Amino acid sequence: MNAQNIQLENIQYVYFIGIGGIGMSALARWFAYNQKMVAGYDRTQTPLTQNLENEGIKIHFQDNVDKIPKEIREFPDETLIVITPAVPASHSELLFFQRNGYTIMKRAAVLGLLTHSLKTVAVAGTHGKTTTSTMVAHLLKEGGINCTAFLGGISANFNSNLLVNDINNTDELWAVVEADEFDRSFLHILADIAVVTSTDADHLDIYGEKEELEKSFGNFVSQINDNGTLFAQKNIAESVKNSIDKINENIQLINYNASNNYEDNNDGKTPIYATNIKLDEDQKNSCRFDFIDMTQEIPERINGLQLFMPGFHNVENMCAAIAVARKLGVSDDKIRSAVASFKGVKRRFEYIFRSEKVTYIDDYAHHPTEISALLSSIKHLYPNKKITAIFQPHLFSRTKDFQEEFAQSLSLENENDELILLNIYPARELPIEGITSDIILQQSKTQNKILLPDSELLSYIENKINNNEIEILLTLGAGNIDRFVNSIFDFLSKKTALKF
Incomplete structure (x- = not known):
């Protein structure tokens, strides 16, 4: 066949x-x-x-x-x-x-085949696409839109990476898909509404140069169907945004961002944005913000939205999701309740354990930009706490290409902070001579840092926990570092149980 x-x-x-x-x-x-x-x-x-x-x-x-x-x-x-x-x-x-x-x-070809007969929302980006696509799916479902979704992470609301549509709903069916740039897979997707969250350099083993990556994103957005819409994060490459005008004048481009900086939100180029962002200083697991839509003749806003997923980057992701939901007719009241009921995505700023003295967060961050965004939010939430970050680099090629950026993003500022590096997770790759986790370790400016074999991590962390040396613990990476999460949770639970 x-x-x-x-x-x-x-x-x-x-x-x-x-x-x-x-x-x-x-x-x-x-x-x-x-x-x-x-x-x-x-x-x-x-x-x-x-x-x-x-x-x-x-x-x-x-x-x-x-x-x-x-x-x-x-x-x-x-x-x-x-x-x-x-x-x-x-x-x-x-x-x-x-x-x-x-x-x-x-x-990717099968996903494209499934969605070609459906109205499609496609979320692309070198980072942020999993969280944003999951947010879109949740808001549409809660807003009564007939939709199915293929996600790149496990939604805590659905407890799955697949959302199936309600067979009793006879409304037009929308598909929400995560459009992956790896191997140019997203070029199989023809979107009616697209979101591009970021176009930072990545997958250079596939693209060679950042310009080739941007060219591929340009090809993706140029495929948006006639009368479609692109919601693009403010800082994505201009070459990607310019691709639309060259190929299809019927595509509407709308920029978005999240910032409390007045100039960022009033530059005449960012009609959709989140502002007045306030992190919950007590519970540390939520934030409030206002959503502004300047695309209408009379500006519209939704004030005091509450998102139980901290981090400025997650507010920005939700900003894009809200824009999509409003485009499809979801009411502001339903958006408000849906934002508040969003439970997040597994391994995206996921709280694993919290007590009065110790907080443990697991995150999929595997690119320097993602790590910087995560650590910035952590430092804002816990300014006086010691951070212990465990990072497993993903791919030899990515480590080689971004070794300096990884080292910079993992340079923890406080003298008590600690960086623990694991060996590179190879995934699909063979080793590259001279490329190990040690090249990140040596360039990181963190004072307390160590490279551990996987076999020694759990005993090392258990000892730290038993000696009360852990305050904020992070596990980061896209490989198999998540296999340690349950054991670390057990250590923390046991310690807490013994203490009380």
């Missing part, structure tokens, strides 16, 4: 190579929800793959053709194979499917 002419109604079986990926698993859940037999392979078992198995999806963890379900081996014409760009060409199961004429598509 030709992938270009595939008819999903003729597909009975869907097999994923790399099913444990956050984007892959959302698609797997969608196909399972739509009564397809779903199975897959992944390299390692994780809590996410366990959840998929609990939902009835068959998964194995050895690259072994014999473990592929027999229905998939026997009915190639009724089977769709979904892969990620990270699957090596030598993968034996992939080779089996190639030799036997199966329809094989990348995840």
